[in-house]
Amino acid sequence: MRSLRPVLAGKVVKGVRVFREKSLRPGSVPEFRRKLIRSRFIDVSRRGKYLLFQLRSRGGGPFTVLGHLGMTGRMYLQKATAPLARHAAVVIDLGGDNFVFEDTRYFGRMTLETSPVAKLGPEPMSDELTQEYFRTALGRSSQPIKVKLLDQTVVAGIGNIYASEALFRAGISPKLSARRLTAPQLEALISAIRQVLEEAIAFGSTVPLNFTGSGKRDQLFYYGAKPGITNFYEERLLVYDRANQTCPRCKGVIKRMVQAGRSTYFCGRCQKSKIGKSRSG
DNA sequence: CACCATGTTCCTTG
């Protein structure tokens, strides 16, 4: 959002090319093209993991395009003459530049349907995320706290990597039933979430939107370091993808487990909150 | 070949 806002503001849509119709779900190519062509980008904002592109049509009517990157999506501007990425899904012609939505796995999307944002929980950085709110939102749930952190209706914007990272920093077991977190644990978790996201945003700001490295996995999320900076990863993610490595806090061993179908990484030694596993799960 | 991967939504089961 921070990168796109300054480069999109004021730009007029000259054309729209859709290479992947399904990336517009829900919606259709004609509808999307009709709405966008000759419209002007006014601003870009964000809610949870959604990007909100605010535009104004030729007649002056404001409307919003919702964007979501899924797991592998990227959105960036490039020169109109630059070759398109293999998995370019939607390309918006802005005159001299193309606004490219590239998405290898096509889990991301662009749509005129904005209703998903209404269902989101509070922004993690906002005053709305309080210990009291958390308590209420978690309610009597017996689900593990890690699984609850991925529920976008509880808190918006936390993904699988940062859920593990936040719980590690808060010293809370990912297995702990959501209803069993104490007030101090909730406070610690809120602080940890904010710290993790703050660092992630600061780091992300140093990386070009179309950055791809040559190392294993995705460079932005996993390593993200500019070429030459090889140890940023070491400092950034403390437990994620570090199974069998030594815990940086207690010299225990980082473990991997699967919760709700997603990998969770944690230290079995310093994230013990024994009242964990509910018998059913 | 097998398994894993930053996310969301739909369907089924209990």
Next chain:
DNA sequence: CCAAGGAACATGGT
């Protein structure tokens, strides 16, 4: 009605 689990979406890396 709700909670919870699994599959589906599609492609690429190890």
